Amino acid sequence: MMRLSLFDWAACGVAGARETEFDSFVKAHLAMHPGLHVTFGGATASAPTAALINGTLSHALDYDDTHFAHIGHPSVAVIPAVLALAEQTACDLDALTEAAAIGVEASVAVGLWLGRDHYQIGYHQTATAGAFGATVAACRLLGLNATQIRHALGLCASMASGIKAQFGTMAKPLNAGLAARSGVEAALWARAGMTAAEDGLAGPLGFGPTHHGQAVDVELPVTDWRINSISHKFHACCHGLHAMLEALRDGETAPDQVEAIHIRTHPRWMSVCNIIAPQTGLAAKFSYGQTAAMSLLGHDTGAIGSFTDALAQDTTVIDLRERVQVSEDARLSETQSEVLVTRGDGSSEHLRHDLMTPMALETRAQKLRGKAAALLGGEGARTLWSAAQGKSLRGLLDQLVMS
Numbered sequence: 001m002m003r004l005s006l007f008d009w010a011a012c013g014v015a016g017a018r019e020t021e022f023d024s025f026v027k028a029h030l031a032m033h034p035g036l037h038v039t040f041g042g043a044t045a046s047a048p049t050a051a052l053i054n055g056t057l058s059h060a061l062d063y064d065d066t067h068f069a070h071i072g073h074p075s076v077a078v079i080p081a082v083l084a085l086a087e088q089t090a091c092d093l094d095a096l097t098e099a100a101a102i103g104v105e106a107s108v109a110v111g112l113w114l115g116r117d118h119y120q121i122g123y124h125q126t127a128t129a130g131a132f133g134a135t136v137a138a139c140r141l142l143g144l145n146a147t148q149i150r151h152a153l154g155l156c157a158s159m160a161s162g163i164k165a166q167f168g169t170m171a172k173p174l175n176a177g178l179a180a181r182s183g184v185e186a187a188l189w190a191r192a193g194m195t196a197a198e199d200g201l202a203g204p205l206g207f208g209p210t211h212h213g214q215a216v217d218v219e220l221p222v223t224d225w226r227i228n229s230i231s232h233k234f235h236a237c238c239h240g241l242h243a244m245l246e247a248l249r250d251g252e253t254a255p256d257q258v259e260a261i262h263i264r265t266h267p268r269w270m271s272v273c274n275i276i277a278p279q280t281g282l283a284a285k286f287s288y289g290q291t292a293a294m295s296l297l298g299h300d301t302g303a304i305g306s307f308t309d310a311l312a313q314d315t316t317v318i319d320l321r322e323r324v325q326v327s328e329d330a331r332l333s334e335t336q337s338e339v340l341v342t343r344g345d346g347s348s349e350h351l352r353h354d355l356m357t358p359m360a361l362e363t364r365a366q367k368l369r370g371k372a373a374a375l376l377g378g379e380g381a382r383t384l385w386s387a388a389q390g391k392s393l394r395g396l397l398d399q400l401v402m403s
Helices: 002-018 023-032 047-058 075-089 093-120 128-142 146-157 171-191 239-249 267-271 288-296 315-321 361-376 378-388 393-400
Strands: 258-265 324-328 336-343 348-354
Touching: 002 047, 002 075, 002 093, 002 361, 002 378, 002 393, 023 047, 047 075, 047 171, 075 093, 075 128, 075 171, 075 393, 093 128, 093 393, 128 146, 128 171, 146 171, 239 258, 239 267, 239 288, 239 336, 239 348, 258 267, 258 288, 267 324, 288 315, 288 324, 361 378, 378 393
Parallel strands: 258 324
Antiparallel strands: 258 336, 336 348
């Protein structure tokens, strides 16, 4: 599963680096912090800065994996941290993947321990829990001892941050980059002998108690790795829309037959991705009505290029999205959605999907390879797949510089 997330993360990062929005940000940091560590696009920087840039760019499209246990994006915080340090340790991809898997598992565990109150009050779990996951992964890769790891976590407790107020701005992907950089710096500082609070995470006045953490009881060690329930994105929009879109894929109603569409979803998503009349491609990514209409009309919701201002203002799409009604249903989980499609002849079909429905690794791999092909082209996806499934760190790094 971690190999698949590594592949998916790299595809998202290469595609994110092709966007021009972050060019000035990247250029400024490269000038301030030169070094030898590879960043997306081919430039090099110091290890912490490479983690910052790669974490930010891989989350730029908001197309990377999610873990719904704590509503966080684990790979964009953890993988950039271990990748930057992997170059220092000259490890192979097996060691990198092992450290990343442990870091992702740690980030989910910390996120669960912090609980929903931490997220609901406004903290971005990708940035907060993610920073601790990145720290654990970096410590694993560097081979730090228990005392050093404890100090690294304490140091991270003074750096981990990120707020949901940044959603919809360039600072949201920056949250992921900052988490990755914090992990690298905390581990390197601890290795160099810097000390911190004995329990900066859970102790009195530690990170949890001061950041609305609930101290939820979390099972450790786990009998089944939580990473196995990571959810990968197969639609280029808010993850809250994906259960609905997957349900519609199973439908058999043609768009000209639709009289009405009633979507039921978890209450959390009503304030996140229910923009009624989006006017831009970005706003369309957070609209049940728009994406439902796009799907029924045959527009590929898995393609970044489908979410345009023009399509948000297309009269055919608007006509169909105006027939969409969305309501909250507390009986549904955050990964479930129900759709009732009523036809003009009075008949209807009831559709349902849960993103947590088990998916065979082979099926997941096939879907991720298709997603990568849409982002990078067929040849780019094939070469990246080979690199991500191999043992050579250099082989993977060479793929990150694709233009």
